[in-house]
Amino acid sequence: LNDALDEGKVVLMEGGQATYLDVDHGTYPFVTSSNPTAGGASVGSGIGPTRITRSIGIVKAYTTRVGAGPFPTELFDEWGEYLQKTGGEFGVNTGRPRRCGWYDAVMARYAARINGFTDYFLTKLDVLTGIEDIPVCVAYDVDGVRHDEMPMTQTEFHHAKPIFEHFPGWTEDITGARTLDDLPENARNYVLALERMSGTRFSAVGVGPGRDQVIQIHDLID
Structure with missing residues (x-):
């Protein structure tokens, strides 16, 4: 090597x-x-x-987890089922259903920091199409105290409750978009808002399952 x-x-x-x-x-x-x-x-x-x-992070336009563990934005309602079904959220090897929740900007910032990410690749933006109101976790409430960054202890993180900011959704088909300008205004605003919250630039956005269904913003290979 x-x-x-x-x-x-x-x-x-x-x-x-x-x-x-x-x-x-x-x-x-x-x-x-x-x-x-x-x-x-x-x-x-x-x-x-x-x-x-270069250190490139892969992050979905919503959050998933397989197996046990803390998950502040996890959904236990019809929206959780919707993300699971629409996003095909099942383990590749085990077939286990993935737990699903809204985007967690606190977790994204922490991941960007400890990995030293130079870029994020945002995937599965198309899965959110048709959702009228999209919550994003911007901070946590831990026993009445607001945390804008990851809590210092595991106990605090296990007790964290999400503080949401809401964004208007879109209904237009975005799978043919190849630039940010091709996206509906609300979808573009959602991507730009996540970028501002997530600790590093977004260099690509996935808008469908196909290899070519990608919005390339910055080159990922020098």
Whole structure:
């Protein structure tokens, strides 16, 4: 791998699992046994951290989780079922249904910080089409105290209740959009609002399941 870098080649590494399953920085004890955060890429590959030039986070336009663990924005109503069904939220290997909830900007900021993300790729924006009012978690209420960032202790996070900001939805088909300007105004405003809240720039937006159904904002490979 280091020889390839010396030759000027592009080396792409993909982390399994997800940030909140990280054994050190995740929602302990509901974690995996390793470090699927960006720091783990250096440990696992033998590539020194100073040689990694880009760190790209993948985040959905809403939030999902598989298995147990804290999930402040989790939905237990028809909207949770709607996101699960419309988004095809079932584990690839296990077939287990994923828990679904609204976008959590606090979690996105924390993930951006500990991974050092240079870019976010926002996926599944099309799943939200047709929802009249879209809540976004902008902070937590923990026992009456507002937290704009991730609480310091797991106990506090387990007690966190979401504080929502609401955004108007859209009904137009967005699967053919290839630029931000192609999106309906409300969809574009939603994306830009999430970007402002999430700790790093959005460089691409997925608007459908196809490989070509992507709005490319910034190049993802130098």
